[in-house]
Amino acid sequence: MKLTKSFSYLLLLVIVGSSCTKYLDKGTPDTFSDDDFWTGENNLRTYTWGFYNMFIGFGTGTTSDFYFSTFTDDQASSSFQNFDVSATATNSAWDWSDIRKANILLERVDQVPIDDAAKNHWKGVARFFRAFDYFTKVKTFGDVPWIGHSLDIADVNIIYKPRDPRALVMDSIMGDLDFAIANLRDKTAEPNAVNKDVALALKSRVGLYEGTYRIYHTELGLSDADKFLEASKSASEALMTGSYTLGENYRDTYSSMDLGASSATKEIILYKKYVLGSLTHSVVGYTNSTSKMNGLTKSAVESYLMTDGLPISLSNLYQGDDNIQNVRANRDKRLLATIDTFLCYNGHLVGGLTSTTGYRPSKFLQPASIQLAPNNETDAPIFWLAEILLNYAEATAELDRMGKLTMTQADLDKSINLLRARGGVAPLEINGTQGTAIGGIAFTDPNKDADVTSLIWEIRRERRVELMMDGFRNTDIMRWKKGEYLDSEKNPDIFLGAKITPIPEQPTNNEGYILAYSASTKRTFIDPKHYLKSIPTGQISLYPNGVLAQNPGW
C-alpha cells in the first residue's frame, strides 16, 4: 500500500510536469510583433508617425534648429565651426533604419484589410519618407547604396554592396516622389500630415537641388539637369495654383503660437506643432538669454535690399552702417524683422544680451511664449509657400539660362515679387537675357558673383534673405558649388559683424567692424573635399577590401 501511494505521488509529479509545453508559451503581451501587427489602418498610421521625427522643425528640448543652422555665411556661431580635418568614424546620417522601416511598410501594406486606395496612400507615405531620407543622404554623402527592400541577414550581396551612383539614387528618389504624389490623399483628408501637397513641396525642393547640382558640379558629368528643374518647376506650379497664399506678415511664419490658426496659416503646407508640457524647443530662449547669440554677419545684413529694390551699393536710400538706425533705414522689412533695433556685444551688453556680431537675431522672438529654454512652444514651419516660390523662380531662371524656356516677367511676378512686396521692396524686372531692372532701369549689383548672371544673382539673394537662418543656406552654397563663400579668407565678411565705435572689450578690425573671432581664426574651404562629408571610417572598416569607397579628398 505504501508503495502504491508513493507511485501515485510520483505520477502526480509527472502530470504537473507534462503540462509544461503550454506553460512556457508566454510571448510578449505588451509588444506587437511582425506576426500580429498588420491588422488595420490605425496601425499603419501609428507606424508612420515614427518617420515624422525626420521633420526637425525647431528641434526638441534644448535644441534650436533654424537658428542653430549656423554653418553658413549668414551667422557667426558663438562657438567657432570649422570643416572636419579628417574623416570621422561615425555620422548619424549614415543610418538606414528609417529606410528599412519604410521598406517593411511597403512590403506589409498588402496584408492589411483595407481598400486599394488606402493601401496606395500608405505606400505613398512610405515612399515619401524613403525619398526624404535618401535626399538627406545624397546631400551629405553623394553616392550611397540604394536599398529598395527590407533585407534578410542572408542578403550579404546587398548588405555589403558598394555605393550606388548618384544618378541611380536620384532617379529612385524621384520615382518614389512621383508615386507619392499620384497616390497620397489630399490635404483635406490628411491635414498637416504627409499628403499630396507635402510630396509636391518635397519634389519642388529635390528637383531644384539636383538640377542645379548637376549644372554646377560639372565633374559629375551628368547632363540632364533640365529634367530635374522641370520636375521642380511643375511641382511648384501645382502648389502655386492651389489654395496657398502668402501671409501678411513675414515674421508670423517663425513666431506663431499656433501655425494652424494664424495669419501665416494659408502659407503653410506642413508645420510642426509645439505644446508647452509636451513638446517644446529653445529657439526663443537662445535668442533671449545671456548665452552669447549667433549673430548675423556683415555679409548677411548687407545682402538685404533697400525698399527701392536696389542693393545697398546702388541705392540712394542707403545711409551707411555707422549705427544700427542707419543700417535699418529704408531696408527690406524682412531685415527689420530679423535683426533687433539695437546692437549688443562684449562690453556693450543690452539688457544682458550679447551677440557674436552685435546684431541680435529677433526673427523667432515671441513674447507670449515662456522666454527660457527649453520651454518655447512657437510652431515651426516645415514646408511653406515662400520656399516654393523661390524654387520656382530659380528653376525657371536656370532653365531660361540653359535655353530650355524663356522666363517672363509674369514668372517673377507670381513668385519672388510676391515675397518682395511683402518685404516692402520694389518688384524685380527682367531685362533682356538674364538681366535685371528696377522701374525700367537696368542694374547689376557690383558685388555680384562673376560666375552667375544678374537675374540668377538676384533670385539667389531673394532666397538668402527670405530663408535667412532657416537651414537652407549651407545646402544652397554646396549645390551652387560656392564653397568659397564659407572660406574666411575669400569671404572675410562672414567673420565680421556690425560697425561700432571701438572699445577695448570688443575686438574690431581697422574699419571698426566687430571681429566675431580672434584675428588669427580662419576657415579654409577645400575643393572638392568639403562638398561632401566623409564616409564614416567605422563603416568602411566593416566591409571587406575597401568595397565602401571614401569620398574624394578624405
Added chain:
Amino acid sequence: MRKLNFTGLSVLLSCCVSFAIGQTISGEVHDKTTLEPIPGANVITGQSGRATLTDMNGKFSIDLKGDKTLEISYAGYKGQRITITTDTFYLIELEPSALDQVVVVAYGTQKKANLTGAVTTVDVTKTFQSRPMNDPTKALQGIAPGLTITYSNGGLTTGPNINIRGVGSINGTSRPLILVDNVETSDLSIINPNDIESVSVLKDAASTSIYGARAAFGVILIKTKSGKKNQRTTVNYNNYFSWSKPTVLPDFADPVPELTGMYEAAIRSGQASPEVFGMQLLKLRDGIAKWQQNYAGKRSGLEMVEGEDFKFETDDNRMYFYRVWDPKEIFLKDFTNQSMHNLSIQGGSEKIAYFTSVGYSKDGGILKMNPDQVQKYNITAGINASVTDFLDINVRTLYRNFEYDYPFGYQDYWYYFWRWGAYFPYGTWNGDYFRHTPAYLAQANTNTVNDNYTRVDLGATLKINKHLSVRADYTIGRDNVLRHEVGGPIMAWDFWGIGEPKFANIATATQDRVTRKTGRYIVNTLNAYATYQNTFFADHDLKLTAGVNTENNQDIYFFAERRSLLDPNKGELALATGDQFVQSGSDIPHNWVNAYAGYFGRINYAFRDKYLLELNGRYDGSSTFSPKDRWAFFSSASAGWRLSEENFMHFIRPVVSDLKLRASYGSVGNQDVGSSWYIPSMTNAAVNWIPTGSTIRTQTVNAPRAVAGSLTWETVKTLDLGIDTRILNNHVGITFDWYERNTEGMLANTSVPASFGTSGPKINAGNFRNRGWELSIDVNYDINKDLKLYGVFVLSDNKTVFTKWDNPSMLITQNYVGKTFGEIWGFETEGYFQSADEVAKAPSQASLAHGNFVFGPGDIRYKNLNGDSVISGGKMTVNDPGDLKVIGNEQPRYQYSARIGGTWKGFDLDIFIQGVGKRDYWGIGDIAIPLYRGGPDILYAHQLDYWTEDNRNARYPRHYVGNAQTRLANMPSSGNNYYPQTKYLLNLAYCRLKNVVVGYTLPGHLLNRFKVQKLRIFFSGQNLAEISDVGVPLDPEITYGELNFIGRTFPFQRSYSFGAQLTF
C-alpha cells in the same frame, strides 16, 4: 533563542558506569561548549531502534528493550554512542563539529564533510548580527570568496550588483539565482536579516545545475528561521541605533582662484566674455574678493543682504552673487540616523513548532532639507506540524512593507548640488530662496513609494518509509508597489533670465502634476521532489533525488498622470484638471510574463564516507526561447576523495584532521539573455510630433527587429578543482578552489554595416572563458575557558577573456577574441608639453583636439607608442590601435576580506576588513575631469592645482572649458587633455575597515532574577576607515553619478551604532 554555535569543537561524554536492562532511563543533552541544553536531539537505542527526541530542556527518557547502547545525534554536532550502564540518568555533552555541520544544498542538505561541489557557507551570526543594516546583501559584501557585491553609490535604496565568480555573460545580469526558502528572490532587502538561519553560496556547475534555468552563475541559498520541535518558548528582542556621515567628498573651492581659473579656461576655449548666468567672471571674482574682505565671518543665517551679498548690476542687467557659502554645510547633515527593532518568538511542542518575528527599521537620508527616508516593517511567521506519523506540513508567511519617502524630483539634486561654485545663491532674500537647488528642496512635496511584499508558502513532506520521502511546496509571492508623486509650483527669485529677478514659479509645466504608478510582481513557484536514501552493505551510501520545478512570473506596471494641480497639497488624480498621460519618456507601462520549468534528478553516492560521487541532470525549458529551441538538457558530475580517511594516510592525522580533494565538471544553461529574441517584436516609442487635434506627442510602433532562424540557451560549463582541509588539531581550516568557466554561445548581434537598417539579429555567437581561484582560511583557538580567538581570511580572483566573437576587424571598441572583459583602452601619459617648441617637435596631436582646442604648452603630451608622426587611435583595431593601449581594467581583482575577533569572559570583539586589490575606472563628469561641460560651471578645490608657467608639475593641465567630446568613435565621451589615459585613470582599489563590533554579554547571575536568559550590548562601526588612492576625492566604491557625472550622487557613509540583544 539559544545560539547554536556551529563552529565549536570538542567531544565529551560524562556518565557513570553501570548497567540496566528492561527499564526506563533518562538523560539530558547539552552543548559541550555553551553548556546549553539541546532540544530536539535524536536519541535512538542501539539494538531495538526505539527513538525519541529531547524536550525543550534537552531532557529525554526512553524504554530499553535489552539495548546496550544509545546513539545521540543532532545536526551540526558530532554524533555520540554511549554504553548503557546500571545508571538510570545520563548527562550527555555533544560537541559542535565543523565536519558534521549540515550544509543546505539544492533540494536538501548535505554533511559538509561529504560536499563535492564548491559551496561556501556563511557564518550568519558574525555576518548579520550587530551590524546596522536592514538589507542582508550589504552585510554579505566580502564574506564569501568569489561572491562579489558592489554598490555604485550610498543611496538608501540603491540596489547591489551581485555576481559569483565574476561576469558570466555579456547578456542579462550575470546575477546568481538567489533563493530564499527555495523561492527566487531577486531583491534580498525583502528579508529581515534577523530571520536568516543559514546562507550557502553555491558556485560550481555541480552544485547549481539541479536548479537549471537561472542558476548558471551560481546560487545563493538562504534559509530563514523556523521553530524547532520540543523547544521551549524563547523571546528575543534586539535593536540598534546608528549615526552616519559621508565618507569622502570633494571640496568646493575658494571662488576667487576658482573664477580666475574658469576665466582663463573660458578665454582659451574662445569665449570672448566668459560668464555664468550673465555674471562676467572677473567682475564676479572681484566682487567676491571684496565681499570676503568686508563681510566674511560676519554673516549668519540664510538671509542675504542686498547690495552686499548680492547686487543687481545695471550695466549687465543681471544679478551678481558675492556671498561665499559652505554648500556642504547647507545641504548635508552632520549625522543621519538609523534605527532597528526586532522581536521574535519561537518554540515547539512534540508535534508543532513555530517561529514568528516582527521587525521595524528606519533609515534617514543625509540631505538636510527634505531628506529621504526608508521605513521597513517585516512580519514573518511559520508553523511546522507533524499531522500524522508520515506527514509533516508547514506553512510560512513573509510580509514586508517598505516605504520610501523622498522629495519630488524637480531636478537631479546631487547633480545640481555639485554643479556650481560656493558663491551661488544658497540663501534667501526676504525669506525666499533664489532659483537654485535649495529652493526646490525646501519646497518640494514629499513623494512616497510603498512596496508591499507578501509570500505564502505551503509545503508538505510525506515520509513514505524510512528511506523514501516526497516533499512538495507551492509558494506564491506578490509584490505590490505604489508610487505617488506630486509636483507643483516652486516660488523663488528667478535670476536665470535677463533683467531684474522676478519672484515667480520656477517649476515647469510638466512638473505641475500628480502621478501614481503601480507595479505588481507575481511569482508562483512549485517544487516537488522525492528523496530516497539508503545504505547498502554497510559501506555504500546512496541518495537519489528527483523532481520537478516550475515557476511563472508576471510583472505588470502602469502609470497615471494628470497635469495642472488644483492644490499641490491635495495631489490626487481626481483633483487635477490638465492633460492626462499613461506614460512619460522611458517610463512606459509594461506587462512581462515569463515561465520556467525543469525536471531534475541527482544521485549521491558515498563509499565509507571516503569516495564521494554526485551526478546531476536537468531537462530545462524557458519561455525566453522559441518552442523549437526551448528545451535543453544540462548535466554535471562531481567527485570527492577524503584522503584523510585512508588508512595509509593515518600518519598525517596528528597534523591533518581532514583532507578532501574535489573535482567537478558540468554545464548549466543560461536563459537570462535580456529578451525573447526569437520574436520579431515591434517596440513602441514616443515621437516628436503632435498630430492635428492632439496636444500631446504621438506614439509610434517601431519596425520589427531582425531575428535569426535559431537561437537558444547560452551554455555555461564549469570545471572546478578544490581541496578542503582542516589542520592543527582542527584549529585551522583551508579551502582552495581553482575553476574555469566557459560561457558558450553567448547571444550577440551579428556584425553588419548600417545599410542593413538595424542591428544584426542575435545569434549564439560568442564565447568567453573565466578563470579564477578562491582561498579561504579560518582559524579557531580557544586559549582557555575565557579567551577564544578566531580569524577568517578570504582571497579570490578571476579574469574573463573572450575566446570567440564576431568582430573580424578586431575593433577595440567592441568585444574581440583575446579581449579581457572590462579592459580600458587609453593613451599613456607622457607628462605636459612645457613649451611651444616641444609641441612643434612632438608628434602631432591635432586630430585629437575638439572645437577651439589647440594643444600647446601646459597640455597633456600623449606618448607615441607606434612610432609614427601623429598621436591617434589608428584604425581603432587591435592590429592598429594607433597610440592606444590597454591601460587598465574596471573589473575588481584580488578581492579579499579578513575577519578577526574573539571573546573574553563576557566581552566579544569582531573586526572585519574588506578590500579590492586592483580596479581601474575611467570616470567622466566635472569632478573627475575639470570643466567637463561646455559652459564654465565649477572648479573644485582639488582642481585649482593646474599648469601655469610657474606651476609646471601641477595635478592638472592648463584648463580648457568643454572636454566632453571625443574624436575617437565609441570611446568614452571625454577628449582634448582628458582622453582615457594612465595619468587620470581612477584607482578604485581599497582596503576598508568595514565593520568593528564590541559587545558585552552580562553575566547570567545578574539576569536570572529578571527571567532574562541573555543580555548583550554592543557598539559597532561601519566603514570606519579606508586606505585608497582614487585620484580624486571620492569614495573608492563609487562608480555612479547623476547624468553619468561620477560622484554626483548619494555619498557612502560611515556609521556608528549601538544596540542590545535580549533573550527571555
